[in-house]
Amino acid sequence: MKNPDYPDNPVIRFIGIGGTGVNLVEKLAMIGLQGVESHSVDTDNRSLSNCHQSKTLLLGKAIPCGLGAGGDVALARAAVESDRDHLLRLVSCADLVFVIAGMGGGTGTEAASFVARLAKEAGALVVGVAATPFNCEGSRRGNKAAGGIRDLKQSADIVFHFSNEEVMHITGTEISLNNALEIANRHLCESVLGLSRMLIEPGLLNVSFSDLRDSMTGRHSLGSTLCVEGVGENLAADAMGKILSHPAARMGKALSEATTLLVHLSGGDNLSLAEINTFVESISSHAPDIDLVIGASGTGSNNVLQVILIIVQKSNSKASLIQTNLSKNLTENETLDLNYPENFISSGENSYIGLGAESKGANRVRFAYTPPAPTVETITPEMKDNLLEAAAKQEPNRKKRKEIKQEMLPLEIISKGRFEKIEPTIHKGEDLDQPTYIRRGRMLN
Amino acid sequence: MSNSQIIVGLEIGTSKVCVVVGEVNDNQVANIIGLGQSKSRGVRKGEIVDSSVVEEDVRNAIVEAEHMADVEIQSVFLGVTGSHMRGFNNTGVHPVVSADREINDADIQDVIKNAKAVNLPSDHSVVHVIRQHFSVDGQDGILNPEGMLGAKMEVDVHVVSGRYNRLQNPIRLVSGLHLQVENIAFNGLASSLATLSTEQKELGTLVIDLGAGTTDYAIYSGGVIKHTGVLAVGGDHVSNDLAYGLKVPLGRAEQLKVDNGSAVIDPESKNRMLDLSTDNIVPGKKVNLNHLQMIMSLRLREIFELIANDIDQAGLINYLRAGVVLCGGGARTPHITKLARDIFKLPAAIGRSSTVSGIKNALDEPEFSTSIGLIKFGAFQSQAIPKREGLGRAIRKQFVSLFGGRK
Ligand SMILES: Nc1nc2c(ncn2[C@@H]2O[C@H](COP(=O)(O)OP(=O)(O)OP(=O)(O)O)[C@@H](O)[C@H]2O)c(=O)[nH]1
Ligand SMILES: Nc1ncnc2c1ncn2[C@@H]1O[C@H](COP(=O)(O)OP(=O)(O)OP(=O)(O)O)[C@@H](O)[C@H]1O
Ligand SMILES: [Mg+2]
Ligand SMILES: [Mg+2]
Numbered sequence: 144m145k146n147p148d149y150p151d152n153p154v155i156r157f158i159g160i161g162g163t164g165v166n167l168v169e170k171l172a173m174i175g176l177q178g179v180e181s182h183s184v185d186t187d188n189r190s191l192s193n194c195h196q197s198k199t200l201l202l203g204k205a206i207p208c209g210l211g212a213g214g215d216v217a218l219a220r221a222a223v224e225s226d227r228d229h230l231l232r233l234v235s236c237a238d239l240v241f242v243i244a245g246m247g248g249g250t251g252t253e254a255a256s257f258v259a260r261l262a263k264e265a266g267a268l269v270v271g272v273a274a275t276p277f278n279c280e281g282s283r284r285g286n287k288a289a290g291g292i293r294d295l296k297q298s299a300d301i302v303f304h305f306s307n308e309e310v311m312h313i314t315g316t317e318i319s320l321n322n323a324l325e326i327a328n329r330h331l332c333e334s335v336l337g338l339s340r341m342l343i344e345p346g347l348l349n350v351s352f353s354d355l356r357d358s359m360t361g362r363h364s365l366g367s368t369l370c371v372e373g374v375g376e377n378l379a380a381d382a383m384g385k386i387l388s389h390p391a392a393r394m395g396k397a398l399s400e401a402t403t404l405l406v407h408l409s410g411g412d413n414l415s416l417a418e419i420n421t422f423v424e425s426i427s428s429h430a431p432d433i434d435l436v437i438g439a440s441g442t443g444s445n446n447v448l449q450v451i452l453i454i455v456q457k458s459n460s461k462a463s464l465i466q467t468n469l470s471k472n473l474t475e476n477e478t479l480d481l482n483y484p485e486n487f488i489s490s491g492e493n494s495y496i497g498l499g500a501e502s503k504g505a506n507r508v509r510f511a512y513t514p515p516a517p518t519v520e521t522i523t524p525e526m527k528d529n530l531l532e533a534a535a536k537q538e539p540n541r542k543k544r545k546e547i548k549q550e551m552l553p554l555e556i557i558s559k560g561r562f563e564k565i566e567p568t569i570h571k572g573e574d575l576d577q578p579t580y581i582r583r584g585r586m587l588n
Numbered sequence: 589m590s591n592s593q594i595i596v597g598l599e600i601g602t603s604k605v606c607v608v609v610g611e612v613n614d615n616q617v618a619n620i621i622g623l624g625q626s627k628s629r630g631v632r633k634g635e636i637v638d639s640s641v642v643e644e645d646v647r648n649a650i651v652e653a654e655h656m657a658d659v660e661i662q663s664v665f666l667g668v669t670g671s672h673m674r675g676f677n678n679t680g681v682h683p684v685v686s687a688d689r690e691i692n693d694a695d696i697q698d699v700i701k702n703a704k705a706v707n708l709p710s711d712h713s714v715v716h717v718i719r720q721h722f723s724v725d726g727q728d729g730i731l732n733p734e735g736m737l738g739a740k741m742e743v744d745v746h747v748v749s750g751r752y753n754r755l756q757n758p759i760r761l762v763s764g765l766h767l768q769v770e771n772i773a774f775n776g777l778a779s780s781l782a783t784l785s786t787e788q789k790e791l792g793t794l795v796i797d798l799g800a801g802t803t804d805y806a807i808y809s810g811g812v813i814k815h816t817g818v819l820a821v822g823g824d825h826v827s828n829d830l831a832y833g834l835k836v837p838l839g840r841a842e843q844l845k846v847d848n849g850s851a852v853i854d855p856e857s858k859n860r861m862l863d864l865s866t867d868n869i870v871p872g873k874k875v876n877l878n879h880l881q882m883i884m885s886l887r888l889r890e891i892f893e894l895i896a897n898d899i900d901q902a903g904l905i906n907y908l909r910a911g912v913v914l915c916g917g918g919a920r921t922p923h924i925t926k927l928a929r930d931i932f933k934l935p936a937a938i939g940r941s942s943t944v945s946g947i948k949n950a951l952d953e954p955e956f957s958t959s960i961g962l963i964k965f966g967a968f969q970s971q972a973i974p975k976r977e978g979l980g981r982a983i984r985k986q987f988v989s990l991f992g993g994r995k
Contacts, residue, residue, distance in 0.1 A: 205630055205638050205641045206630070206638060208638055217828075217831070220837055221838060224837060224838070224839050225629070257837075560828045560838070561632075561827075561828045561831075562632070562633075562824075562825075565632045565633060565637060566633070566671065566820075568633070568671060568819075568820040568821055570819075570894065575820075575825070576821075576825065576828075578825075578832050578833060578883065578887070579829060579883075579886040579890045580833060580882065580886045581833075583886060585882065585886065587833055587876070587883075
C-alpha cells in the first residue's frame with residue numbers, strides 16, 4: 144500500500160457518493176492534493192456529467208440506469224450491491240478512505256455505509272463525511288438522514304458530520320440558500336482537507352498515519368475537524384479563541400468531552416517552541432485528561448499560526464447527530480457572541496485554502512463553489528416552500544409517490560423498496576407491494 | 589429420429605433467463621437436449637424494464653444452451669407474463685349454413701373466428717384462443733362436431749389477452765437478437781403443459797407457477813383450460829418484505845429466504861436467533877427466525893388466498909379433483925405444499941416436467957417448467973402447421989391435441 148509518488152505518505156482516496164458527495168469531491172479534487180485519488184460515484188448521470196476533476200463511476204447501470212435513485216434507498220441499495228466489484232476496486236490498496244455523502248436522499252444515504260464497509264474490509268482506515276438536510280426539507284428526509292448517519296457510523300471508523308441546518312444557527316436565517324450550502328460545503332471540505340493535510344504536509348513533527356489510526360480505528364464515533372489561523376500579537380491565543388468560537392467546538396465542550404484530540408500546528412520558519420507550548424497548554428486546559436496528539440511544522444507562512452484540530456468524540460457521546468443544532472442550548476445572545484460568521488467566512492479565504500499554499504501548488508485550483516443556481520434569495524418562511532420544491536425536484540418521484548400513497552394506505556412508502564419505481568400491484572385498492580405483515584398490522588417483537 | 593425437429597423455449601423471467609432446447613420426434617415426444625441460463629437483471633414483475641441488460645442476459649443464456657445442445661438456435665417459443673395479461677372465457681356462435689346442415693371444417697373455423705372476436709380494450713391483443721367445448725343446437729360438451737348435423741353451433745373458448753405494447757417488448761427484444769419468435773405463450777399455460785398429465789387435466793388441477801416477479805396460474809378441468817390468471821406478486825416480494833422487516837440488504841434477505849425460509853411458521857423457531865455476525869455484509873447482526881418465517885408465511889399465504897378467491901369467484905373450486913400443482917422457484921420453499929393444502933383444502937404437490945424426457949436435472953427443477961412447457965407448446969404447433977392438411981384440420985388438431993389433452 145504505497146503511494147507511488149510519495150512513498151512515505153499514506154494512500155488516500157476521496158470517494159464522493161450521491162449528489163452532495165460528488166459535488167464535494169469535485170471541489171476537493173480541484174484543490175489538487177498531491178497523490179490523492181478522487182472518485183465520484185452516483186446513480187445519477189447528471190451529477191456525474193459535471194465531474195471534471197474526479198474519476199466517475201455510475202452505480203446501477205441496469206437500474207436506475209443513470210436516472211438517480213430519486214430518494215429511493217432500496218433502489219440505491221440494489222444499485223450499490225450490483226456494483227460491489229467496481230467499488231471494491233476503488234477502495235482496495237488504500238490506507239485512508241474518505242466516504243463523502245449527503246444524507247437524506249437515496250444514493251448517499253444508502254451507498255455511503257456500503258462503500259465504507261467495503262473499504263473497512265479492504266483494510267483501510269475509513270472516515271465518513273456527511274451532510275444532513277435543512278429542517279425545512281421535512282422530517283422524512285431528516286429521519287432518513289439520521290438513519291444514514293447511524294449506518295455510516297457503524298461501518299466507518301469515524302464520521303465527520305455537518306448539518307446544513309447548522310449554518311442557519313450560525314448565521315441566522317437571513318442567508319441565501321447558495322451561501323448556506325457554500326458554508327456547509329466549506330465546513331465539510333475543511334474536515335477532509337484538514338485531516339489529509341495533517342498527514343501529507345511536509346513537516347518535522349507530523350501527526351503520523353499510525354497516530355491517526357490508533358485514535359480512530361474501530362471507534363465508530365462522530366468527530367470534527369477544525370481549521371483556524373491565529374494572527375496578530377499572540378498567535379496561540381488568537382488561534383485558541385477561534386477554536387472555541389467554532390461551532391464544532393461547542394464553546395469548548397466538545398474538547399472536554401472528546402477521547403482524543405489530534406492537533407497539527409504550522410507556522411513560518413520562525414515558529415517558536417514557546418508558541419507551540421503556549422498553544423498546547425491552552426488546549427490542554429480545556430481538555431484535561433484527554434489523549435492529545437501534537438504535530439508541528441515550520442513550512443507555513445510567518446506571523447500566522449495555522450491549526451488543524453481533529454476532535455474524536457466518545458463512541459456514544461451525547462453530542463449526537465440529532466442534537467447538532469448546537470445552538471438549541473444557546474441563547475440568542477450567546478449565538479451572537481460567538482461572532483462566528485465573520486470568523487468562519489473570512490477564514491474561508493485562508494483556512495483550508497491557505498493551508499496548502501506552500502505545497503508546490505502546481506495543480507492547485509482555487510476553491511470555488513458554485514451551487515446550483517436556485518431562484519431564491521434568502522431563507523424566509525415563503526422560501527422554505529421553494530426549498531422543499533427544489534428538494535422535490537431532486538427527488539422526482541416524491542410528489543407522485545405522495546399522491547399514490549394517499550389513495551392507498553397510510554404506510555411508510557419506504558417499505559415498497561424494490562417496487563417503488565415500477566407499476567404498483569394494486570388489488571381492490573390495496574397496494575400489494577407493501578409487505579403483507581405490515582398491511583395485516585402484525586408486529587415484530 | 590429422421591424427422592426430429594429442434595424446438596426452443598425461452599423464458600425471460602424476473603430472476604433468470606432460461607433457454608431449453610428440445611428435440612421432438614414424429615410422435616411429439618420431446619427430449620430435452622440443452623439448457624442455458626443466466627441471471628436476469630433487467631426484468632421486474634415479469635416484464636422488461638431495461639432492454640440493454642436483458643439483451644445481454646438472453647444472449648448469454650442462448651449461447652450456453654447452444655453449446656450444450658450443440659445446435660444453432662434460430663427460433664424460439666417465447667413465454668410472456670405480466671400484470672397486463674387477462675384470462676377469460678367467451679362464447680362464439682355460428683349458424684350452420686350448408687344445405688345439408690352437416691358441420692364441416694369451414695363452420696368450425698367460422699365459429700372459432702366468432703369466438704375470437706372478443707370485445708377487447710383497444711390496446712389489448714389476443715395471445716391465445718383456446719377451444720373448450722362445442723355445443724350444437726344446445727347440446728353441450730361436444731369435443732369434435734365435425735360431421736354432426738345441426739343448425740346452430742356454439743363454441744366456448746378461453747381467451748388470454750395482453751396489452752399490445754407490453755407483449756411487443758420481449759418480442760422485439762428477441763427479434764433484435766436475430767432470433768425468430770415463432771410464437772408466444774402465456775407462462776402459466778406453458779408451465780401447466782409441462783407439469784400436468786392427461787389424467788390431471790381431465791380430473792381438474794390448478795397449476796401455480798411461483799416466480800420471482802409474478803405468480804401465474806392456470807386451471808385444467810375436463811381436459812381443457814378453464815381459467816388463467818397472473819398476480820404481479822412473487823418471490824421478490826417475499827425477499828423485499830424480509831429485507832424491510834429484518835432490516836437487511838435485499839441480497840441478504842434473498843439468501844436468508846433460501847437458507848432459512850419456510851412457508852409456515854415452525855413453532856420451534858420461537859426465539860431462535862440467526863447469527864449473521866460471520867457475514868461481512870451485516871457484521872454483528874442477528875435476525876429472529878420466527879420473524880423471518882412469520883413475514884414469509886404471511887406473504888405466501890396471501891398469494892394463495894388471492895388465487896383461492898379468484899377461483900372461488902370463477903366457481904371452479906369444486907372442479908379441482910386432482911388438487912394443486914406447484915412449480916417455479918418459489919415451489920422450493922419448505923412446507924409450501926402444506927400451506928397450499930391448508931388454503932385450498934386440496935391435495936398439493938410439486939410439479940415435475942414428467943411429460944417430456946431428457947436431461948434429468950432440468951426436469952426436476954421447478955424453475956424450468958415454463959421453458960419446458962414452451963417446448964411442448966411449440967411441438968404441437970409446428971407439428972400441426974407444416975402438414976397443412978387444410979388449415980381447419982390443422983388448427984383443430986392443434987387445439988385438440990394441445991389444449992384438449994386428448995390424443
Ligand atoms: N452541504 C450540502 N448539502 C447538500 C448539497 N446538495 C444537497 N445537499 C443535502 O444533501 C441531502 C441529500 O441530497 P443528495 O446528495 O442530492 O442526494 P443523493 O444521495 O444524490 O440521492 P438521490 O438523488 O436520491 O440519488 C439533501 O437533502 C440536501 O439537504 C450540497 O451541495 N451541499
Ligand atoms: N429454496 C427456495 N426457497 C424459497 N424461494 C426460492 C428458493 N429457491 C428459489 N426461490 C425463489 O424463486 C424465485 C425464482 O423463481 P423462478 O426462477 O421460477 O422465477 P422467474 O421465472 O425468474 O420469475 P418470473 O416467472 O416471475 O418472471 C425467486 O424469487 C427465488 O427467490
Ligand atoms: Mg442525486
Ligand atoms: Mg417464471
